[in-house]
Amino acid sequence: MSAVRWRWFGMLALTLLLAPLLLLAAVPGAPGTVRVAGVSLAWWYAGLVAPILATGVATALLVRCPE
Amino acid sequence: MTALRGVAAWTGPVLVGALTTRVAAGAPDAPMLVLAAVVAPLVAILQPRGDDAPHLVSAAATAVSVTLLLAASFVPFGDAAALLGAQRWLGIVVAATVVTLPAVIPGGDRWRMAALAAGGGALVVAVVVLAGATALSPLSAWREAAARPALLFGAHSAWIAEGGGWFARRTTLTFDEGHRLVAVAPATFRVVERDGTNDVVRDWRLAAGDPLSVRPGDRVTVQAGSRVRFQAGKRVPGAAASGAAWADAGLAPFVGSVAALVTLMLGAIGLVPAAGRRGFAAPAMLLVVALAAACWGVYAVVTAPEAMLSGSLAEPFLSVPSAVPGARGLVLLVVAALLGLFIAAAGALRERLVTLAGARGSAAWLLAVAVAAVASLVPFDAWFLLMAGLGMAAATLGAPRLAGAGGARVAGWPLQAIGALAGGLVFAAVAALGPRLPAALAIVAEWPVLLAVPAAWLVVKFLR
Numbered sequence: 001m002s003a004v005r006w007r008w009f010g011m012l013a014l015t016l017l018l019a020p021l022l023l024l025a026a027v028p029g030a031p032g033t034v035r036v037a038g039v040s041l042a043w044w045y046a047g048l049v050a051p052i053l054a055t056g057v058a059t060a061l062l063v064r065c066p067e
Numbered sequence: 068m069t070a071l072r073g074v075a076a077w078t079g080p081v082l083v084g085a086l087t088t089r090v091a092a093g094a095p096d097a098p099m100l101v102l103a104a105v106v107a108p109l110v111a112i113l114q115p116r117g118d119d120a121p122h123l124v125s126a127a128a129t130a131v132s133v134t135l136l137l138a139a140s141f142v143p144f145g146d147a148a149a150l151l152g153a154q155r156w157l158g159i160v161v162a163a164t165v166v167t168l169p170a171v172i173p174g175g176d177r178w179r180m181a182a183l184a185a186g187g188g189a190l191v192v193a194v195v196v197l198a199g200a201t202a203l204s205p206l207s208a209w210r211e212a213a214a215r216p217a218l219l220f221g222a223h224s225a226w227i228a229e230g231g232g233w234f235a236r237r238t239t240l241t242f243d244e245g246h247r248l249v250a251v252a253p254a255t256f257r258v259v260e261r262d263g264t265n266d267v268v269r270d271w272r273l274a275a276g277d278p279l280s281v282r283p284g285d286r287v288t289v290q291a292g293s294r295v296r297f298q299a300g301k302r303v304p305g306a307a308a309s310g311a312a313w314a315d316a317g318l319a320p321f322v323g324s325v326a327a328l329v330t331l332m333l334g335a336i337g338l339v340p341a342a343g344r345r346g347f348a349a350p351a352m353l354l355v356v357a358l359a360a361a362c363w364g365v366y367a368v369v370t371a372p373e374a375m376l377s378g379s380l381a382e383p384f385l386s387v388p389s390a391v392p393g394a395r396g397l398v399l400l401v402v403a404a405l406l407g408l409f410i411a412a413a414g415a416l417r418e419r420l421v422t423l424a425g426a427r428g429s430a431a432w433l434l435a436v437a438v439a440a441v442a443s444l445v446p447f448d449a450w451f452l453l454m455a456g457l458g459m460a461a462a463t464l465g466a467p468r469l470a471g472a473g474g475a476r477v478a479g480w481p482l483q484a485i486g487a488l489a490g491g492l493v494f495a496a497v498a499a500l501g502p503r504l505p506a507a508l509a510i511v512a513e514w515p516v517l518l519a520v521p522a523a524w525l526v527v528k529f530l531r
Contacts, residue, residue, distance in 0.1 A: 003115070004115045007113050007115045007341070008115065010113040011110045011113050011114060014109050014110045014113065017102070018103065018106060018328060021102060022099075022321070022324060025099075025321065033314075033315040038209075038210040038213070039206060039209050039210065039213075040213075042098045043314075045098070045102075047102075047358070047361055050102050050105075051101070051102060051105040052354065054102075054105055054350075055105065055350040058112070059347045059350045059351070061113060062112070062113065062343075062344055062346050062350070063344055063347055065343075065344050067343070
């Protein structure tokens with residue numbers, strides 16, 4: 001895979017991490033407000049899981065970028 | 068430009084302050100903003116390397132964005148000066164001097180990376196100290212905040228003390244319960260009372276020490292610069308009704324969320340340069356700064372729920388330490404952290420401007436600093452300026468790059484510059500015509516990027 005394609009793939013992958021939060025907001029019944037261990041699902045995802053995942057993905061993609 | 072130097076443009080105090088205040092206020096878009104604050108610059112550093120050849124149009128577009136972002140950064144420094152008892156202009160002059168010196172002193176730029184590391188490190192240490200002082204981890208603090216039956220003025224709050232609190236900008240407060248305010252200094256208050264189905268508007272000119280009684284449902288507009296004392300033990304007007312209401316802040320409108328995301332993502336693509344394989348420290352820095360800002364916002368709800376009352380991004384950083392016994396010294400650490408991040412952010416923005424402005428880069432930077440300093444004397448909303456600056460960068464720099472302008476030229480002009488011209492003109496036109504647009508286009512008036520970004524993108528795609 002070329003470096004440009006690799007980078008476009010990375011940009012797309014990271015952008016997709018935002019989609020679940022938009023879905024949580026769009027789905028009826030407000031599933032984002034459901035508490036898991038006392039903290040809402042939206043905050044678990046947006047405040048911890050997705051940022052750490054995004055950081056890991058970006059770091060891996062940068063380090064392994066074929067350039 | 069190394070990746071860390073580049074992302075410093077993103078981790079400035081205005082974004083940190085905006086994240087903190089949105090989280091503390093329980094804004095519906097707060098979770099999305101925290102995530103986007105991490106993801107947007109990560110997408111930017113992964114973008115394919117572009118052709119940043121100097122050009123007048125690209126330089127002008129960058130200069131406008133940078134000026135707006137600098138003004139957004141100066142506003143909280145002016146607010147902080149006023150909150151600490153000094154004149155507002157003094158904070159702005161200090162901030163403007165701090166970002167001017169590295170440009171005029173030979174070698175003055177070499178401390179930038181140290182400032183970034185020190186600023187980010189100090190912010191994290193401040194959050195850790197706050198966690199220790201409150202004996203609450205960030206997760207426990209979130210649970211504690213969400214369990215509060217009501218968000219009341221804290222016992223150590225300046226807003227209930229003799230000297231009262233200071234409003235950084237014109238604010239309208241909605242009261243859920245009866246309250247008795249006291250004007251600490253002469254000021255005019257507009258009270259809108261609900262009388263059946265009608266609103267009754269009354270203007271009250273109060274002298275120092277005069278009280279103003281309001282009923283549940285009343286809305287009180289306070290002018291910028293007013294000093295007001297509130298009643299201890301009462302709910303904070305304008306704050307969420309309870310911890311549960313703060314935690315389940317509702318949902319941001321879908322189109323507004325998308326517009327904010329477009330602004331942040333493409334703004335980052337415009338201002339944060341692509342990173343190489345050795346840029347692995349940058350993602351970690353972004354994660355740490357964004358999460359520290361969000362954590363500070365959660366602690367603000369637990370310790371000083373009135374921290375957003377003044378409307379200033381600076382207030383949560385100044386009021387939280389004084390609300391926690393044993394953490395008063397944190398004010399100095401937090402101010403140092405924000406100053407370090409500010410120096411690094413300004414340096415990164417200057418480097419971006421100089422890249423695109425070529426030989427006139429330094430002059431363009433000094434002009435941007437001067438205009439931003441003068442503009443920030445007006446108590447604008449820093450969030451509005453931040454979104455305007457990022458929106459302009461999205462329309463003029465991000466969208467053409469995303470459309471694949473590359474180094475292509477049309478009639479001797481770089482395609483990137485043509486896209487920037489189209490995006491910039493549409494952005495400026497929509498912003499100028501905003502109040503006159505029909506109600507159906509209110510969302511476009513609020514977010515000009517919704518038209519400007521597709522315009523720039525289409526122009527580049529069509530000409531390519």
